Amino acid sequence: MSxxxxxxxxxSDLKVHLNQSYxxxxxxxxxxxxxxGKWYSKLGAHWSMSDCEYPNMSRYQHEIITGILMGDGWxxxxxxxxxxxxxxxxxxxxGYVHRELDILSNGVKLKETAESNxxxxxxxxxNYNDLYRLSTICHPSLEQYENWYNSGKKVWPDNIKxxxxxxxxxxxxxxxYKDTNGDNYITIxxxxxxxxxxxxxxxxxxxxLPSPAWQFGESKLDGQTWPRCIAxxxxxxxxxxxxxxxxxxxxxxxxxxxxxxxxxx
Numbered sequence: 001m002s003x004x005x006x007x008x009x010x011x012s013d014l015k016v017h018l019n020q021s022y023x024x025x026x027x028x029x030x031x032x033x034x035x036x037g038k039w040y041s042k043l044g045a046h047w048s049m050s051d052c053e054y055p056n057m058s059r060y061q062h063e064i065i066t067g068i069l070m071g072d073g074w075x076x077x078x079x080x081x082x083x084x085x086x087x088x089x090x091x092x093x094x095g096y097v098h099r100e101l102d103i104l105s106n107g108v109k110l111k112e113t114a115e116s117n118x119x120x121x122x123x124x125x126x127n128y129n130d131l132y133r134l135s136t137i138c139h140p141s142l143e144q145y146e147n148w149y150n151s152g153k154k155v156w157p158d159n160i161k162x163x164x165x166x167x168x169x170x171x172x173x174x175x176x177y178k179d180t181n182g183d184n185y186i187t188i189x190x191x192x193x194x195x196x197x198x199x200x201x202x203x204x205x206x207x208x209l210p211s212p213a214w215q216f217g218e219s220k221l222d223g224q225t226w227p228r229c230i231a232x233x234x235x236x237x238x239x240x241x242x243x244x245x246x247x248x249x250x251x252x253x254x255x256x257x258x259x260x261x262x263x264x265x
Contacts, residue, residue: 031103043103044137048080057141061101063165065136065145068097070156070166070190071173075145081138082146086173087111089129093172093251097134106135154192162203168245177255184257185238187230188212191219194229209244210237 001010031043035052047054057065065084069075073086083106088094094108111133136142148154160166175188193200194216201211212231219228233241248256 034103044083044106044139048138054139054141055103057104057139060165061104062141063163064097064100064169065142066160067166067169067171068173069145069148069154070160070170073173074154075142075149076135077146077149079138081140082142083136083138084142084145085133085135087131087133088173089131090172090251091130091132093249094132094134096250097169101136104136104139106137108132108134155196156193156199158199158202160203162207162209164245167241168249171241171245172249172252172255175255177257183235185233185235186241187215187232189228189230191227191229194227197229197231200231207244210234210240212237 001012003010031040032038033040033043033046033052034055036050038046040046046052065073068086069084071086072088073084075082076085086094086097091108098105098108109132110130112131114128114130117128117131148156171186171188174190175186178185178187190200197214204211210233212233215228215230215232217228218225242257
């Protein structure tokens with residue numbers, strides 16, 4: 001027996017009750033299948049185990065996923081089909097991505113509190129923020145991104161065709177807006193591509209965008225050392241990239257010049 005979250009009564013088959021009492025008793029987080037019209041708490045599981053077809057991913061949604069995967073995102077491959085996951089401190093940004101991905105998203109959840117993170121790493125709480133996570137449903141259209149891991153680590157393919165959406169979400173994840181003495185410029189960290197700077201340069205030059213200069217070094221954290229690779233654009237070049245990306249997304253307005261922060265998309 002399971003209790004209805006709305007009326008509190010218990011039912012032997014809660015799904016039947018919720019569908020029959022729609023929409024009055026339906027939990028807000030439940031969604032409807034675009035094919036059969038029934039409501040489910042986990043649409044991905046429904047599509048995986050039924051004859052209903054998975055919903056199509058639009059080009060726009062693929063561009064969001066590509067940009068996130070170039071940044072903080074990763075592909076989970078422990079299910080029948082892969083899914084995208086991403087963890088950041090900007091809850092508002094993940095809420096925006098959740099809305100744009102629509103029924104492809106499983107929502108935003110708190111992954112770890114600042115207190116837990118600081119305690120685990122024995123550092124002051126002030127050094128940390130709450131960490132949030134968004135995951136998509138498992139979807140066959142995400143199988144194309146599994147090739148990014150063929151070498152055993154995440155490596156971006158040669159054939160990425162840069163778009164304003166891809167660059168915007170990549171920049172949100174791994175980019176930095178440097179505002180020093182009126183010199184406002186962009187940097188993006190990409191240590192996983194330290195040996196592939198020519199490829200990265202082509203992403204930009206193929207779209208008549210300025211290619212970056214490179215800074216190399218080492219980063220150390222928690223006793224580990226790894227190569228550091230940072231792309232940097234000049235002030236004028238950064239202005240072109242900001243114009244190309246357009247207005248900021250919610251949660252990352254601080255990575256854009258003030259003049260572009262008036263109307264958030």
